[in-house]
Amino acid sequence: MTPEELAGVREYLEAFAAELFDGFFRADQRRWGQAYVRGLLLEGRRKSVEPMAARLGEDGNRQALAHFITSSPWDAAHVRARLAWRMHEAIGPEALIVDDTGFLKDGDASACVSRQYTGTAGKVTNCQVGVSLHLARDHASAAVNWRLFLPASWDPGSPGAEADKVARRTRCGIPDHVGHVEKWQLALDMIDETLSWGIDVPLVVADAGYGDAAAFRLGLEERDLPYAVGISSRLTAHPAHARPVTPPYQGTGRPPAAKYPGKPRTVKELVLQAGRQAARPVSWREGSRPGKSRSGFKRMHSRFVALRVRPAGREIRQATNGVELSERWLLAEWPAGQSEPVQFWLSDLPSGMPLATLVRLAKLRWRIEHDYREMKQALGLAHFEGRTWNGWHHHVTLVCAAHAFCTLQRLAHHPKDTVPV
Structure with a gap:
């Protein structure tokens, strides 16, 4: 890019971040929110706090960034709602896509880490699992909501509770009311929250991990x-x-x-x-x-x-x-x-739906794989090194913001292009 083009992108990012963080009462929160998103967008292999701080120049205050992402009491749902409004307008989604992805971990101190299956690794391994919700159509998509799956081993009210994990809940800042909930129910909860933001839901798309659950389908109905x-x-x-x-009624007992x-x-x-x-x-x-x-x-x-x-x-x-x-x-x-x-x-979908339309909508789930790949490989989705519940939610929310900014840039230059898988 030319210096003029880089300056234009920086100006657009500042306006975009100002819109997302407008509800933050403190100027320092707005500053570090914008700096964190910019750090995620900058070139670099690792997108955790320390390496991002080294690349951010005058905004490279490691301590301030770490506090903002881990301890600062800002509401991730507020930012997600604003992000959903902005991306709904930009994309004109045909569907909400539900899926989940794994965050592989070496240790066991992070919130909700457990040995569990994740498609990310294709096996049972030590990881966190996040359930996400994406606005999508053929040419663009954006993640707008997340839930961190809490395994039964972390739930003190579950028969499968493990004492060492339950004891770590306080250190990880997991709210007392959060218990073990199936992923399909987390998806319904996210859909309800997204509806409460005033977002239209024309269609829900998901893989068999959700579609096989009759309760999930009934919940949608x-x-x-x-x-x-x-x-x-x-x-x-x-x-x-x-x-x-x-069968014929014999005249005795219940029909x-x-x-x-x-x-x-x-x-x-x-x-x-x-x-x-x-x-x-x-x-x-x-x-x-x-x-x-x-x-x-x-x-x-x-x-x-x-x-x-x-x-x-x-x-x-x-x-x-x-x-x-x-x-x-x-x-x-x-x-x-x-x-x-x-x-x-x-x-x-209606019985008269053309086959080509039915196939295209059912196959729309490919967009979520594109989103996961971009957010993990380029934007550091799985690079968060903190251990807290709020820190995880803050990080994935700001990664969504960085991903949405990239999507808006693509739409501005090629509004009708389909991004190949």
Whole structure:
């Protein structure tokens, strides 16, 4: 960049940070908030406090930065709400995407560290797990909310509590009211909070870690929020044409409840029954490989089967209370050359939804992988070295701010470009 261009970016960053931190009463908080975000944006391999302070020049006060991120009593939710308003306007999201990511740790002193599974490592390992919520459409996305998952071993009210971890809660500053909550419930809590900020939620997208939880899907339906969520091949359903049958009443005892005549089948079995001939070719976005499309990248394409089904399971039956099970979309990717389908989704989008639109929205989750990669590799998402609950929330919130600034810069220069995966 030319000196003039660098000066323009610095001026824009100052205005952006001033908007985010406008609610801070103290000038020093506004100053160090802006300095921290700038430190995250500067070139450098490590984005923890000490190396950032060394790169920040006159704002390189290590002690002040450490206090601001770890101990200063500012509300991360206030900044996230302002960030969500700004990015909702800039992106015009088609969906909220829910996912989680791991923060690998060597020691066990940080808040909520435990041996647990994370897709970041692809195995059970020592880590923290954060659940995040992203505003997204095909060409842009931004993380706007976070929860730090508290394992049962950290919850004094859980049968799985471990004395040494419970004892560390006070040192880590974990609020007394925070207990072990499943990740899908944290996602619903974040969605509720985001709705309370006045953010419109057109669609919720998530992977099978959330979609397999019937309680999560029911929670979205109770909130009248449409969804397109990944599911495992083991989830069960009835075909759409199935209807419950009421057995004859014998005149004694409680009248029998209506039941579906056959057992539900796994979604994989239903798709296999439909057969390979039911798969249709769909192209949904440009990928990362060179191709002959307008953007210069090859379009992503595969073959998909879309069926109308009635999801089953005990929780679903209890929620319907004997009423007929609702119809949903079952979407399955069945690539050419594969002997069986490889991925499945469930959605309550309208029955007349075109297949190409259904596929594109279900596949929109790729944006969250792009966000995680950029925030971890370039912006130091996993570089926080503090051990406190508030420090973690402060750091991930400001990383989101830095990521949002990068997204706004890209949109300003190429408003319709899709960032290839």
